[in-house]
Amino acid sequence: MTDPRSQLSRADIGQFQELALALAGESRRMLRAVVTDGFEVKRKPDGSYVTSADLAVERSLRRMVQERFPAHGVIGEELPRHLPDSDFHWVFDPIDGTEEFVRRIPTFGTIIAMFYRDLPVVGVIDVPLLDDRVHAGFGLGTFRGDKRLRLDDIDASTPNRAVRLSMSSRMNFMHRRDHSAAFEAVTRTYPNHCVYRSCYNHLLAATGQADIAIDMSNPIWDIAAARILTEEAGGAFSVVDEFRYEGERIYSCVFGRPALVAQLAAVFTAAASGGVPANA
Amino acid sequence: MTDPRSQLSRADIGQFQELALALAGESRRMLRAVVTDGFEVKRKPDGSYVTSADLAVERSLRRMVQERFPAHGVIGEELPRHLPDSDFHWVFDPIDGTEEFVRRIPTFGTIIAMFYRDLPVVGVIDVPLLDDRVHAGFGLGTFRGDKRLRLDDIDASTPNRAVRLSMSSRMNFMHRRDHSAAFEAVTRTYPNHCVYRSCYNHLLAATGQADIAIDMSNPIWDIAAARILTEEAGGAFSVVDEFRYEGERIYSCVFGRPALVAQLAAVFTAAASGGVPANA
Numbered sequence: 001m002t003d004p005r006s007q008l009s010r011a012d013i014g015q016f017q018e019l020a021l022a023l024a025g026e027s028r029r030m031l032r033a034v035v036t037d038g039f040e041v042k043r044k045p046d047g048s049y050v051t052s053a054d055l056a057v058e059r060s061l062r063r064m065v066q067e068r069f070p071a072h073g074v075i076g077e078e079l080p081r082h083l084p085d086s087d088f089h090w091v092f093d094p095i096d097g098t099e100e101f102v103r104r105i106p107t108f109g110t111i112i113a114m115f116y117r118d119l120p121v122v123g124v125i126d127v128p129l130l131d132d133r134v135h136a137g138f139g140l141g142t143f144r145g146d147k148r149l150r151l152d153d154i155d156a157s158t159p160n161r162a163v164r165l166s167m168s169s170r171m172n173f174m175h176r177r178d179h180s181a182a183f184e185a186v187t188r189t190y191p192n193h194c195v196y197r198s199c200y201n202h203l204l205a206a207t208g209q210a211d212i213a214i215d216m217s218n219p220i221w222d223i224a225a226a227r228i229l230t231e232e233a234g235g236a237f238s239v240v241d242e243f244r245y246e247g248e249r250i251y252s253c254v255f256g257r258p259a260l261v262a263q264l265a266a267v268f269t270a271a272a273s274g275g276v277p278a279n280a
Numbered sequence: 281m282t283d284p285r286s287q288l289s290r291a292d293i294g295q296f297q298e299l300a301l302a303l304a305g306e307s308r309r310m311l312r313a314v315v316t317d318g319f320e321v322k323r324k325p326d327g328s329y330v331t332s333a334d335l336a337v338e339r340s341l342r343r344m345v346q347e348r349f350p351a352h353g354v355i356g357e358e359l360p361r362h363l364p365d366s367d368f369h370w371v372f373d374p375i376d377g378t379e380e381f382v383r384r385i386p387t388f389g390t391i392i393a394m395f396y397r398d399l400p401v402v403g404v405i406d407v408p409l410l411d412d413r414v415h416a417g418f419g420l421g422t423f424r425g426d427k428r429l430r431l432d433d434i435d436a437s438t439p440n441r442a443v444r445l446s447m448s449s450r451m452n453f454m455h456r457r458d459h460s461a462a463f464e465a466v467t468r469t470y471p472n473h474c475v476y477r478s479c480y481n482h483l484l485a486a487t488g489q490a491d492i493a494i495d496m497s498n499p500i501w502d503i504a505a506a507r508i509l510t511e512e513a514g515g516a517f518s519v520v521d522e523f524r525y526e527g528e529r530i531y532s533c534v535f536g537r538p539a540l541v542a543q544l545a546a547v548f549t550a551a552a553s554g555g556v557p558a559n560a
Contacts, residue, residue, distance in 0.1 A: 047442055099472075103444070103489045106410060130386060161451060162327055164383070170471035171441060184464065191450035192379075195475040209383045 004117045005138045016114050017122045017137040023061045024126040027110040030057050031128045049098040057094035065090045077221045089115045091224040097197035109199035113224035123225030125203045134206045142233035151235035153259045165190040166201045166210035176217040176245050185271035202226040205256045212256035219248045236261040240268045284397045285418045296394050297402045297417040303341045304406040307390040310337050311408045329378040337374035345370045357501045369395045371504040377477035389479035393504035403505030405483045414486045422513035431515035433539045445470040446481045446490035456497040456525050465551035482506040485536045492536035499528040516541035520548045
């Protein structure tokens with residue numbers, strides 16, 4: 001079956017990417033301003049943080065999409081879906097890592113993606129306080145600024161303890177679905193791990209600063225840009241678990257350097273099903 | 281017994297602190313320059329990285345100490361001890377988080393401390409790419425720039441999953457001594473954890489950006505500044521494990537907001553001895 005994205009022209013994809021970068025610029029400008037000027041913080045019913053900035057950024061990005069592409073749908077973390085039957089969907093998490101934002105830890109950021117028939121066409125992750133941004137378009141490659149990114153495999157003789165894994169915290173292995181056995185197996189197999197929220201986790205995987213990443217039990221807005229960013233850099237992306245929870249589809253994903261993705265996915269799957277993978 | 285540090289005058293402590301800040305300034309200048317200009321990378325026999333910059337910074341800091349206080353001893357990660365019988369010792373890790381430095385992840389930094397009769401008198405952690413620095417002097421308080429830092433306890437009703445724990449990776453719970461049971465217990469009890477190398481981990485604990493921290497199985501140069509930075513901010517610091525390994529004393533430490541330090545230390549100790557703490 002042909003990839004539906006190949007029906008899109010290079011010029012169209014270029015225009016979508018242009019808007020995605022404009023959205024990232026607007027989000028960065030707003031977030032840097034509120035870091036200086038201050039913002040209101042509340043706790044959501046699930047205990048997670050939401051701030052006045054999450055809502056303000058999401059409203060602003062929605063407005064920009066609706067002005068430029070009024071027939072396109074929008075899915076965002078904080079507000080209801082817009083035009084759910086459209087073939088085109090913009091997906092954002094205005095502040096991914098709201099707790100980092102509240103605590104002034106500079107690895108929070110904005111996740112932006114556009115999907116055509118449920119397949120990612122463009123993706124951007126912007127980390128405003130680190131002045132860091134990666135972007136990708138289908139068939140156009142993955143870039144950090146002007147620099148094209150390529151995810152080669154590492155030497156197959158590299159021991160697991162020298163592989164750098166970026167992962168979600170144990171919280172993500174516990175909420176929505178209990179994956180404690182997978183947490184144990186993954187950290188035992190790849191003990192040289194760091195832990196970040198989605199956006200910085202995905203940025204490190206796309207740039208190769210982490211060799212591989214696993215991000216657990218997230219709705220679409222958290223994971224929206226990771227696949228296109230990784231695949232357009234020559235990496236692999238694999239959904240290792242998927243289920244419905246409180247009306248949203250929830251995804252657990254492994255991505256990064258291709259050979260390592262296969263190995264980590266096998267470690268995860270064996271632990272999740274109670275077995276031990278042959279190659280661990 | 282009187283704290284031997286109370287024999288030191290405020291003026292002397294001020295002078296030590298002044299030198300410690302000058303060392304941090306020199307280290308920052310050198311590290312920012314090599315990030316731009318490039319550096320050589322090698323693997324040590326244990327698989328960890330060392331770069332030409334680690335050695336260059338340590339030599340420069342040693343020279344500055346020897347010029348200013350020729351009778352003081354020096355302990356650094358990369359070179360042999362100097363004047364081990366002195367009552368005064370400067371301790372540094374020129375680049376803590378060398379893997380981050382090599383991968384251009386901006387949370388690496390320099391750890392600097394001065395000890396009098398094995399008790400910390402001044403401590404500085406500098407994170408050059410984040411333009412972040414904390415410093416403390418015995419009796420003088422802990423500061424980030426001009427801002428004095430204070431670690432209050434959090435509301436006792438805060439659930440564990442809302443407590444932010446900063447910790448070392450599983451690697452540190454495995455090398456030198458196997459603390460897998462403690463890794464499991466600590467992450468299960470405080471699942472909202474992040475993972476950093478020592479310097480950024482200790483900075484987050486000293487500033488309260490993390491509520492509590494655990495750093496496992498480190499020699500003195502990794503942990504050198506954490507105690508004085510935490511205690512002078514009103515926090516607590518506890519050594520939960522200590523042993524000798526290849527000629528060095530190795531420490532595992534818990535530090536941060538006082539009530540949480542007692543709770544986390546109890547979780548660690550119970551797991552390390554095979555039991556379950558009453559308050560977990």
